[in-house]
Amino acid sequence: MAITLTPPRRVRRPADRRHRGVARWIVLALVGAAALAMLVPFAFMLLNAFKSPGDYSTNGPLSWPGEFYTTGLRTYWEQVDFPVKLWNSVLISGSVAVLAVVVSLLSAYALGIGRIRGRLWIIGLFLLANMLPQEALIYPLYHFAKEAGLYNTRLAVIIIFTVIQAAFGTYLLASVLGTFPRTLLEAAALDGAGRWRTLWRVVLPNIRPTISVLLVFFFIWTWNEFLIPLVMLIDNQTQTVPVALASLQGDRLMDAPTTNAGALISLLPAILFFLIFQRTLSRGITAGADK
Amino acid sequence: MASLDTVDAPARKPAGRRRRSGSDAGYWLYLLPGAVLFLLVIGGPLVYTGYLSLTKWSGVGDPTFIGLDNYRDLLTDDVFWTSFQNTVAMIIAMVVLPTLIGLVLAAVLFDTIGRRFRPRTAAALRAAFYLPQVLPVVVAGIVWGWILRPDGALNGLLDAVGLGSLTHDWLGDPNTALPAVMAVMIWVQLGYPVVVFMAALERVNPELYEAAEIDGAGWFRRFRAITLPQIRPETFVVGLTCTIAAMKVFGPIFALTRGGPENATNVPSYFAYFTFFKRLQVGYGSAISMVLTLIIVVVAVLFIRAQNRAERRDGVL
Numbered sequence: 001m002a003i004t005l006t007p008p009r010r011v012r013r014p015a016d017r018r019h020r021g022v023a024r025w026i027v028l029a030l031v032g033a034a035a036l037a038m039l040v041p042f043a044f045m046l047l048n049a050f051k052s053p054g055d056y057s058t059n060g061p062l063s064w065p066g067e068f069y070t071t072g073l074r075t076y077w078e079q080v081d082f083p084v085k086l087w088n089s090v091l092i093s094g095s096v097a098v099l100a101v102v103v104s105l106l107s108a109y110a111l112g113i114g115r116i117r118g119r120l121w122i123i124g125l126f127l128l129a130n131m132l133p134q135e136a137l138i139y140p141l142y143h144f145a146k147e148a149g150l151y152n153t154r155l156a157v158i159i160i161f162t163v164i165q166a167a168f169g170t171y172l173l174a175s176v177l178g179t180f181p182r183t184l185l186e187a188a189a190l191d192g193a194g195r196w197r198t199l200w201r202v203v204l205p206n207i208r209p210t211i212s213v214l215l216v217f218f219f220i221w222t223w224n225e226f227l228i229p230l231v232m233l234i235d236n237q238t239q240t241v242p243v244a245l246a247s248l249q250g251d252r253l254m255d256a257p258t259t260n261a262g263a264l265i266s267l268l269p270a271i272l273f274f275l276i277f278q279r280t281l282s283r284g285i286t287a288g289a290d291k
Numbered sequence: 292m293a294s295l296d297t298v299d300a301p302a303r304k305p306a307g308r309r310r311r312s313g314s315d316a317g318y319w320l321y322l323l324p325g326a327v328l329f330l331l332v333i334g335g336p337l338v339y340t341g342y343l344s345l346t347k348w349s350g351v352g353d354p355t356f357i358g359l360d361n362y363r364d365l366l367t368d369d370v371f372w373t374s375f376q377n378t379v380a381m382i383i384a385m386v387v388l389p390t391l392i393g394l395v396l397a398a399v400l401f402d403t404i405g406r407r408f409r410p411r412t413a414a415a416l417r418a419a420f421y422l423p424q425v426l427p428v429v430v431a432g433i434v435w436g437w438i439l440r441p442d443g444a445l446n447g448l449l450d451a452v453g454l455g456s457l458t459h460d461w462l463g464d465p466n467t468a469l470p471a472v473m474a475v476m477i478w479v480q481l482g483y484p485v486v487v488f489m490a491a492l493e494r495v496n497p498e499l500y501e502a503a504e505i506d507g508a509g510w511f512r513r514f515r516a517i518t519l520p521q522i523r524p525e526t527f528v529v530g531l532t533c534t535i536a537a538m539k540v541f542g543p544i545f546a547l548t549r550g551g552p553e554n555a556t557n558v559p560s561y562f563a564y565f566t567f568f569k570r571l572q573v574g575y576g577s578a579i580s581m582v583l584t585l586i587i588v589v590v591a592v593l594f595i596r597a598q599n600r601a602e603r604r605d606g607v608l
Binding site for chain 1: 412
């Protein structure tokens, strides 16, 4: 559309057009500079993740590394036993994503399609639960987990986040299913499909895009969670990637290069997910904003 | 975010409701797992925290009921007031500034760069702004904590450009700690409004811009007359979700300053965590959490009310 309209405009206001020609480069330069400024911390981190502690203390944070030093990376990797942390994070986030979607779907089926009585209050309750500060839940959860023998287990964290994420998922899916075409449901009923079959054979296939967005969101949100894993998971065998980094930094034992190496290792999975899920995510953000 | 009314609207047909009510029981079964888990993990603990806020308890033995004493103590606790003042600072850093900057950036990226250059350029720039949103916020906090250290990269940079006199222990000085944390939070948050607003602008009919341009409307007039009103729903969503996130902020504070120095960067959620697990004053920590919860609920309800009112006004016009 812009292309078809361009020629007459050029004829009408030649001076303004030329002026804008320069202006647009200035705008691009300004926004480009701002975008680069956003990336500076990453550059600092990369620069110092491959520097020896001696190099850092003599030449400071801005110098080019004297040698390609990977001991910091290796130290952090071994000190926190990174593969275990990675597995813990994958296990927790993956289980939560799947379980929370299943729970959300079941609840939303009752609320959005079953339209059970009092659903408005129930949905409101789930929405509210999503906004609660985790501090309002953490002490009882911590206390009960200890009593139940679930303290310092990944299972406790999985259960807790399944419910927290499902609160959001239920709210979202209930509003999606509230507009589900009735004709499809009636057709399924005519074919003799019961509720259970209708859910998996008719409803689920029709909302698959929303489900996949939810899976990605739940996975990443859980991956990035901090307070509850910090309180619940206290040893090397159970901690997640962010908690491992924070608790090692808390010891104040880490020199600057190891800090940066640890941060670099810890953010690589997140960037990897971002690249893998980018299309689902941008679609999801758009879908969410449309609502 | 759909308002609650839209969920309910189609169901208000009385005939259909009556007819189905007999088979409601079957659907209740599907709600059962969600409801049980909800009561176990959210409802029960929340009520229990409410009860604990009326007690004195160190976490072992039995809580002692003391009525509203914790809340009375809160009113005269300077740290409590400081932490809520800092929440206002967090709202400025995580909601107000990112939303304002994000609006301008999204409009410029979409309107100027997206249309006068290749859309690819706009997408690449958008990715740069969004990148901080991708990483675990604690990781971001730790990198920034190092950058702002006395021997960190910021001071190194200042030295390198001849501004050595400005070097500073940014997070260690009570006067600069809060502004430094705010700056980090702007960096963390900015990408979210940019991405949401750019997606929103794609929904706006481009002919509106074309027409305005032919009529000679400058960039700022197009921004004010078209961009802002068209993406108001998204602005509400961003405002609500970011305000709640700002009131709950914990990870970055934990990684950057642990609320210090001298509580200069303390926030309610960190204050509660510290009271629970470091001072072992469970009752008092519960009272802090309950006040925070209450404020969040009130703010959320006000937000949703305002949004519904705005939508209704649009419907009349």
